[in-house]
Amino acid sequence: MRAHVITYGCQMxxxxxxxxxxxxxxxxxxxxxxxxxxxxxxxxxxxxxxxPVEKVVxxxxxxxxxRQAGRDLKIGMMGCLAQLEEGQDIAxxxxxxxxxxxxxxxxxxxxxxxxxxxxTGIERLEFREDLDTLIPPAPNALTGFLTIMRGCDHxxxxxxxxxxxxxxxxxxxxxxxxxxEAMRDAGVQEIMLLGQNVNSYGLKDDGLPSFAELLRLxxxxxxxxxxxxxxxxxxxxxxxxxxxxxxxxxxxxxxxPVQSGSDRVLKRMAxxxxxxxxxxxxxxxxxxxxxxxxxxxxxxxxxxxxxxxxEQTLTLFDEVQYEHAYMFIYSARPGTPSAKHFEDMPxxxxxxxxxxxxxxxxxxxxxxxxxxxxxTARVLVREIQSEGDYAMGHSDQNHTVLIPKSQxxxxxxxxxxxxxxxPHTLYGRLAGVEPQAVPLAMAR
Ligand code: SAH
Ligand code: SF4
Ligand code: F3S
Numbered sequence: 032m033r034a035h036v037i038t039y040g041c042q043m044x045x046x047x048x049x050x051x052x053x054x055x056x057x058x059x060x061x062x063x064x065x066x067x068x069x070x071x072x073x074x075x076x077x078x079x080x081x082x083p084v085e086k087v088v089x090x091x092x093x094x095x096x097x098r099q100a101g102r103d104l105k106i107g108m109m110g111c112l113a114q115l116e117e118g119q120d121i122a123x124x125x126x127x128x129x130x131x132x133x134x135x136x137x138x139x140x141x142x143x144x145x146x147x148x149x150x151t152g153i154e155r156l157e158f159r160e161d162l163d164t165l166i167p168p169a170p171n172a173l174t175g176f177l178t179i180m181r182g183c184d185h186x187x188x189x190x191x192x193x194x195x196x197x198x199x200x201x202x203x204x205x206x207x208x209x210x211x212e213a214m215r216d217a218g219v220q221e222i223m224l225l226g227q228n229v230n231s232y233g234l235k236d237d238g239l240p241s242f243a244e245l246l247r248l249x250x251x252x253x254x255x256x257x258x259x260x261x262x263x264x265x266x267x268x269x270x271x272x273x274x275x276x277x278x279x280x281x282x283x284x285x286x287x288p289v290q291s292g293s294d295r296v297l298k299r300m301a302x303x304x305x306x307x308x309x310x311x312x313x314x315x316x317x318x319x320x321x322x323x324x325x326x327x328x329x330x331x332x333x334x335x336x337x338x339x340x341x342e343q344t345l346t347l348f349d350e351v352q353y354e355h356a357y358m359f360i361y362s363a364r365p366g367t368p369s370a371k372h373f374e375d376m377p378x379x380x381x382x383x384x385x386x387x388x389x390x391x392x393x394x395x396x397x398x399x400x401x402x403x404x405x406x407t408a409r410v411l412v413r414e415i416q417s418e419g420d421y422a423m424g425h426s427d428q429n430h431t432v433l434i435p436k437s438q439x440x441x442x443x444x445x446x447x448x449x450x451x452x453x454p455h456t457l458y459g460r461l462a463g464v465e466p467q468a469v470p471l472a473m474a475r
Contacts, residue, residue: 032105032143033061035069039086040077042225042260043133043196044110046176048075051109051139053166058140071105071143073131076112078191080362084112084121091125098126105146107131111195114156117365126151134158134181134197158182158197166210168217173413173442175214175254179207179245180226184235185263187290188301188368189330189361192227201233204240204248211252220443221282221411224249224259230266243270250278255444256411256427258282264289264304267312276319283320284429287312288328292347293340296333300369306347313351324399324428326355331388332381333361334373341384348391354399355429356392360385393454400430400452407462408432410447412439420471432457435471438464 034055038048052062063069074090077083098104107129112118114132122130128151129142135155142153168175182197214222233239250257257280264287275281291297294305316323329344360381363370410432412424422439424432434447438461446462450470458472
């Protein structure tokens with residue numbers, strides 16, 4: 032069949048999309064670049080908040096109209112929503128032909144064969160433990176995603192992920208290293224190790240290295256830049272910080288979700304650490320890793336969050352001075368403990384708090400970015416804009432960096448002198464290029 036995959040959600044889903052695509056190609060199918068050219072459309076869905084679910088419903092509504100108008104199209108729902116009753120109800124309503132859970136993606140080829148034979152309403156929702164597919168790197172990719180573990184053993188009361196992705200399963204170290212080596216040999220410049228809680232890699236299995244040991248092994252494969260996400264504060268141990276400090280190619284960027292600055296809220300969220308423990312980790316990171324950039328995830332307006340609780344989140348931001356933060360409004364997910372047991376708070380309170388936090392965060396982001404002015408960053412240029420004036424890339428500290436495209440003649444790693452900073456972006460010139468009287472970013 033001619034298949035097209037639309038991906039929502041996080042990097043886990045992107046990795047799964049890549050796996051599905053390679054499996055389909057090995058199975059004799061074709062991947063098409065445009066959804067209009069497909070006779071099988073796969074939606075790789077996300078269910079972490081209400082919004083990504085609404086998006087999928089909108090797309091399914093449009094596809095239903097196209098099918099009613101006579102388009103011969105099979106529709107598959109994969110990803111996290113497919114695993115939930117909520118998603119299965121939606122799938123029934125829109126007559127989705129195939130439901131493929133995140134634990135069953137390697138069933139894609141037999142499922143498509145069944146579709147070709149006219150079967151519909153196919154469901155493959157079991158969690159397979161042998162999901163250890165070795166996938167070839169995407170052609171010409173600068174960045175390679177590499178899943179080191181699946182699932183989540185935590186039970187944060189707001190979160191749907193443990194239901195959608197099942198229990199934690201760590202991948203064998205040999206296949207992780209083999210995949211990393213294949214990426215290196217294919218010219219990948221940056222590798223991203225993926226898991227819901229990378230720090231608990233190997234904890235349940237005898238014979239597997241710890242995450243710190245694994246990170247060092249992957250660093251030594253020799254890819255110029257190694258990143259990882261997501262870290263959970265609970266198992267973020269000193270030996271991980273030491274590897275980041277010691278291995279030059281492990282990137283100086285740490286995403287450490289805190290969710291709330293209030294111990295009372297953390298407790299109700301069932302996060303297993305408290306504010307002071309989290310701050311200890313941050314202090315150790317800042318002391319050991321030079322130039323480090325730290326980002327976080329925050330949920331604003333968790334049920335029962337008082338003004339006082341929220342102020343604890345604000346003061347936490349003053350203490351940590353995050354360079355970057357992903358800030359979300361609490362979204363009640365059907366079936367989660369917090370949705371069952373606590374009442375949601377008024378939307379207006381939530382949006383006001385979010386706005387106040389965003390304002391505060393912006394100040395710290397700008398201060399941090401300004402400290403880079405005049406300094407040299409190593410930037411992986413990913414894109415040279417065809418319409419705009421810039422080439423775009425990311426620094427070793429994960430800043431978004433723009434460079435006048437007239438100076439850049441190839442993608443890949445470049446040394447860049449930072450000339451100008453905004454809260455979300457650094458602007459610079461290639462090292463060795465004479466400064467212009469007025470840098471492009473300031474001329475406009
Ligand atoms: N495993 C990661 C997070 C995965 S989900 C971790 O524990 O850090 C990504 C982020 O979505 C979470 O960190 C959280 O901030 C947010 N999130 C999860 N469930 C949510 C909900 N019900 N409402 C709002 N945000 C949510
Ligand atoms: Fe969700 Fe918590 Fe697991 Fe992260 S650690 S995926 S927030 S349950
Ligand atoms: Fe969404 Fe599933 Fe990722 S719910 S955020 S796609 S793990």
